[in-house]
Amino acid sequence: GNHDSPSRLEAPRELWAAFDVTVIGNLDFYRNDEKNELPYDASKMQIPVRRNGEIVGWVLAVPFINAGNYPSLDEDDTYSNRVFSFYNELKNNLKTHSQYKENHSVVATGHFMVNEAALKNKDKMVGGIESVDSSGISSLSDIDYWAFGHVHHPQNIGNNEKMRYSGSPFALTFNEDYPHSVTVVNIENHINPYIGKIPLYKLTPEHIESLYRQLREKGLSETSIRYVHNVLNCALNYAVKRRTIPHNILNYV
Numbered sequence: 001g002n003h004d005s006p007s008r009l010e011a012p013r014e015l016w017a018a019f020d021v022t023v024i025g026n027l028d029f030y031r032n033d034e035k036n037e038l039p040y041d042a043s044k045m046q047i048p049v050r051r052n053g054e055i056v057g058w059v060l061a062v063p064f065i066n067a068g069n070y071p072s073l074d075e076d077d078t079y080s081n082r083v084f085s086f087y088n089e090l091k092n093n094l095k096t097h098s099q100y101k102e103n104h105s106v107v108a109t110g111h112f113m114v115n116e117a118a119l120k121n122k123d124k125m126v127g128g129i130e131s132v133d134s135s136g137i138s139s140l141s142d143i144d145y146w147a148f149g150h151v152h153h154p155q156n157i158g159n160n161e162k163m164r165y166s167g168s169p170f171a172l173t174f175n176e177d178y179p180h181s182v183t184v185v186n187i188e189n190h191i192n193p194y195i196g197k198i199p200l201y202k203l204t205p206e207h208i209e210s211l212y213r214q215l216r217e218k219g220l221s222e223t224s225i226r227y228v229h230n231v232l233n234c235a236l237n238y239a240v241k242r243r244t245i246p247h248n249i250l251n252y253v
């Protein structure tokens with residue numbers, strides 16, 4: 001994110017990797033004397049998603065990038081066009097990966113302002129920065145889902161359920177008086193994602209048990225389900241600490 005130093009984010013990468021967590025803080029650019037198809041290391045951001053040891057999809061894990069660090073263009077060198085070109089190159093490079101298959105689903109992350117995003121309260125403070133045209137990046141059909149960061153207010157972009165700001169799971173400032181939630185996305189072989197949006201205060205043990213049941217039906221291992229459980233547990237414990245919710249409902253699952 002843009003609130004943390006990229007080097008600070010990446011400092012514990014090896015420790016996180018032991019827990020099967022990938023941390024990407026910045027782009028690694030090649031030196032000018034190095035001959036490569038792209039000016040940066042694309043493989044760093046191409047994270048395979050495995051199920052039962054087999055790759056079933058990829059995450060294009062793109063961190064926050066300063067506007068000036070997106071590779072420039074020879075023509076129409078606008079911020080929005082540079083972002084579009086960057087993701088197009090990254091996606092095309094992934095398709096040349098020896099382990100990529102056409103039936104693999106692809107999720108892309110992005111930390112920037114999309115022009116159709118609705119702003120509320122604190123978010124209005126960042127509304128004046130350069131924005132990205134949603135119609136451009138949504139035309140990259142090989143990307144099945146866009147997971148955006150930057151705007152705290154959870155929302156889809158327009159009527160497109162494949163592009164979403166998940167927002168923060170709890171209020172980060174006193175004036176964030178809108179509902180906060182957890183977004184669950186299920187993608188299978190390029191089928192449009194099914195999105196569940198459940199406000200934290202409405203989350204029940206039945207929701208969690210239903211989630212775990214669906215994950216088992218999809219073939220996830222018990223190890224993967226325990227990982228999902230641990231991530232949820234950390235988030236909900238922090239929400240309790242912030243007094244967003246009175247208790248952690250995972251204690252009743």
